[in-house]
Amino acid sequence: MRRGTSKLFLIAFCGLMLLFLAAGCTGKSKQEAVSGTVTIMYIYQDSFYREYGDLFASKYPDVSVTVAETNNLYHETDDRERKLREWIDKEKPDILELTQDDYERLAGEGVLLDLEPLIQKDKYPMESFLPSITELLKVKGGGRIYGLPPSFMAAALFYNQDLFDQHGVAYPTDQMGWMEVLALAERFGGGAAQSPESKVYGLSLMPWESSPVGLMYKIGRANQLSEVNAQTMQVQIDSEGWKQAATQALAAFRSDSIKQIELKEMTEDVWKKQAFLEGKSAMTLAPFSFIYEVDEAFKKKGMQWSLVTEPVDPKNPAYAGSLNVGSIYAINAKSANVQAAWKLISYMSSDEMAKIKSRSSFNLLSRKGYMTELNGHSLDSFYKLDFNVNNRISYGKIPTRFYNDFYAVMSNKLQKVQAAELTLDQAFREAQQEGQHALDAALAASGGREEK
Structure with missing residues (x-):
């Protein structure tokens, strides 16, 4: 009886070993x-290894990764498109880190490898990406996928629940337009009559954009407005939309519902003592990365906060103006290391x-279901709106110098409107002319156009 039992045990043990061996073989074929x-x-290089490289090396030790650094790639006078192509031709990286504009352009020029055969071969789970990101990749890629973005950037409207309760004002809601948000902001405080200690503003922006020109750009971006036609290289600021x-924007600052901050006031102290963090x-x-500061500051002060979607264009309430995939990683079509790059x-x-990354990322993750809440606060407002895949605002051809110069021009014009030195129409006519001159000069400096 014992011999029979031993024989049965041996047969069962051998069978189990065969199953384990088969499972091991199957695992190798998948990986x-x-x-x-x-x-x-x-x-x-250091940030790559900190973010991805060290983890990748521990999982795939037979793949050696080198980093071609781009921290000094662009200067404000550069023609970005030309500079990027020259750099790729010289450095010949296997993997390219691209903006949305870069991705669309280089995919159309045949510089990028079509990833769909690799996705299908590996049964790579594209279905867990946000649908609007997948759609964006395909639309910008002419119907194919040429790159993958690990994360994206978005903003939300944070609000102080205690202040709303104290003033008897209903909380903001998702997909409000800018007119609604600014009308809500005007319901707080008593304007200039309040003392500095008791002053409460209805709305605050990040310090560097807390001015009429900064708010104007926020409203314009929500409405998909661009100050330049990138096809004709003509400034188009003198429009009804702008x-x-x-x-x-001017009315909001005139009502004193937003604190105006001059660039010369920009100090570390201004950043640390932002009105919203102080309960004022x-x-x-604010962008998603600000959420950690909000949560910490409100806990210290015993205040309650929540958030809703950023303001939208009422005509297109499903789309967010701030949504942007920070980096799309694509494979150079000339790469000799496709499998390792993939x-x-x-x-x-x-x-x-x-x-x-779900508990530590300062950007939002492109895959669904991993970043759902922070200390009991839902992050749904960051994921609720979609990318506008038909957005034609393009920055790739325009030197950074222009944006810096023109921001100063537009800021000056709106200051003169505030001081009643110019009418709005005069300000925009002058901004149009001066802006075109600034664009022509920036393009000439980058080799893109002769200065007029």
């Missing part, structure tokens, strides 16, 4: 061995990486 050297385009945005502002429009970018945007 193909990959080796080689791959070069990735990234701003800093004038309406400026009118709303009912609402603030292994790296697929890992950077994987479910596994999303799970690791």
Whole structure:
């Protein structure tokens, strides 16, 4: 009887070993061995290894990764498109780090490798990406996917629940237009009659944009307005849309419902003592990364906060003006290390990486379901709105110098309107002319156009 039992045990044990061996073989076929050297385009080597490289190396030790740093790639006078192509031709990276504009342009020029065969071969789970991100990749890629973004950037309207309760004002709601938000802001405080100690603002912006021109741009971006036609290289600021945005912005600051901060006042102390963090502002429009500061400051002061979606264009309430994929990682079509490159970018945007990043990322993750709340606060407001895939605002051809110069021009014009030195129409006519001169000068400095 014991011999029979031993024989049965031996047969069962052998069967189990065969199953384990089969499972091991199956695992190897799913996880193909990959080796080689791959070069990735990234701003800093140290930040790459901190964000992705060390984790990737522990999982794929046979793949060696080198970083081609881009921290000194662009200067404000550069023609960005030309500079990028020259850099790619010289450095020959296997993986390119691209903006949305770069991605669309280089995909159309055949510089990027079509990823769909690799996605299909590996059964890579694209379904867990946000649908609007997948749609964006396909629309900008002419119907195909040429890159993957691990994360994206978005803003939300944070609000102080205690201040709303104290003033008997109903909380803001998702998908409000800018007119609604500014009308809500005017319901707080008593204007200039209040003492500095008791002063409460209805709305605050990030310090560097807390001015009429900063708010004008916020409203304009929500409405998909651009100050330049990138196809004709003509400044187009003198339009009804931009004038309406400026009118709303000027009225908001005139009502004293937003604190105006001059650039010369920009100090570390101003950043640390922002009105919203101090409990002196009912609402603030801020990027996702600000949420950690809000949560910490409100806990210390025993205040309650919540958030809703950023203000939208009432004509297109499903879309957010601030949504942007920070970096899209694509494979150079000329790469000799496609498998290793694909292994790296697929890992950077994987479910596994999303799970690791879900509690520490300062950007929002492109994959659904990993960043859902922070200390009991739902993050749904950051994920509720969609990318406007038909947005034609383009920055790639326009030197950074122009945006810096023109911001100063527009700021000066709105200051003169505030001081009753110019009418709004005069301000925009002058801004149009001076802006075109600034654009022509910036393009000439970058080699893109002869200065007039």
